[in-house]
Amino acid sequence: MDFSLLLVVAVTVTGLIWLLDAVWWSKRRQQRMALAAEGQELAHGAGQASGGQEGGMTYAAANKGTPKSAKEPWLVDYARSFFPVLLIVLVVRSFVVEPFQIPSGSMRPTLEIGDFILVNKFTYGLRLPVTNTKLVDISEPERGDVMVFRFPQDPSVNFIKRVIGLPGDRIRYEGKQLYINGEAVPKEVVDQTDTDQLEEVLLEESLGDITHPIYNDFRDPGPQMRELRVPEGHYFMMGDNRDHSNDSRYWGFVPEENIVGKAFAVWMHWDGGLPSFSEVRVID
Structure with a gap:
């Protein structure tokens, strides 16, 4: 097993995931969160206007939390955590x-x-x-x-x-x-x-x-x-x-x-x- 090759691949993959999230995926998540927040405000306004049970249920449904599509994926979280460590190991092991x-x-x-x-x-x-x-x-x-x-x-x-x-x-x-x-x-x-x-x-x-x-x-x-x-x-x-x-x-x-x-x-x-x-x- 070529450990140097595995280390280079790991650094490349985690770094690429982190980069894609920084320049693309995170922006899309922010847009989804903004849309979700806007929907919650509209639902809250509708509930206050109706004052009824139906409006209250609509407001509760709108406050269940951040949509799954707007949450940070576990893969991105792991990549962001491991990339700096793997990069340091690669640099030290390859050049020091x-x-x-x-x-x-x-x-x-x-x-x-x-x-x-x-x-x-x-x-x-x-x-x-x-x-x-x-x-x-x-x-x-x-x-x-x-x-x-x-x-x-x-x-x-x-x-x-x-x-x-x-x-x-x-x-x-x-x-x-x-x-x-x-x-x-x-x-x-x-x-x-x-x-x-x-x-x-x-x-x-x-x-x-x-x-x-x-x-x-x-x-x-x-x-x-x-x-x-x-x-x-x-x-x-x-x-x-x-x-x-x-x-x-x-x-x-x-x-x-x-x-x-x-x-x-x-x-x-x-x-x-x-x-x-x-x-x-x-x-x-």
């Missing part, structure tokens, strides 16, 4: 910040399954909802950013990975070592336990000024990737859980038009029990 939930372990240990994250929607430029067309160019992704993007093979699905290769970079991955432009990316083991016997070994990797944790499984040789050059307007993405991540090593590059935003914070964790706010943190 959008929440996401982490569904897999491909970004462990940086992000765990069940983490709820916030994504900055204007870091890389303002984009239209649904179409993702860029309106204003603000900045470009930097190596080491944790980025949400639309999966190139299925744009209806959002992925989150770390930016490894920028346009023009040469990327190689062999023997669990990442190479960028012919140079090995520095990394060191954090846990000094016997690495040959562990499924997950915690390391720290340095991408320029960004140092972040990664997992490697040294019992498995893992994927090997010959050197590739990142095309212009594209990015090479990898998960921090290097041996358990479906990323650019398998399906290729992410085009610039698929970018959603930069993940910057974890605000809640929920694994099916009670929500936890003890893991609130900034994403490195």
Whole structure:
């Protein structure tokens, strides 16, 4: 389900109903109310002139209340109430910040399954909802950013990975070592336990000024990737859980038009029990 599309449709429908009521339907209701009031005055005058029971009954019938055709429909009332709220949600979600939930372990240990994250929607430029067309160019992704993007093979699905290769970079991955432009990316083991016997070994990797944790499984040789050059307007993405991540090593590059935003914070964790706010943190 494309929530952005549903939100746009809801804003459009409620806004259109509110607009039609403001410029057309409300005026017609006012005219009906005026005619009803005029009829009540005539009936009241007739009742006073006759002074009889028949005239009194006519006056009572004329004062039963506003005709149904002159009352505000419930649909208009709901549209007027919900439109401002839906519009604010659409603007904030499309141009400021959008929440996401982490569904897999491909970004462990940086992000765990069940983490709820916030994504900055204007870091890389303002984009239209649904179409993702860029309106204003603000900045470009930097190596080491944790980025949400639309999966190139299925744009209806959002992925989150770390930016490894920028346009023009040469990327190689062999023997669990990442190479960028012919140079090995520095990394060191954090846990000094016997690495040959562990499924997950915690390391720290340095991408320029960004140092972040990664997992490697040294019992498995893992994927090997010959050197590739990142095309212009594209990015090479990898998960921090290097041996358990479906990323650019398998399906290729992410085009610039698929970018959603930069993940910057974890605000809640929920694994099916009670929500936890003890893991609130900034994403490195």
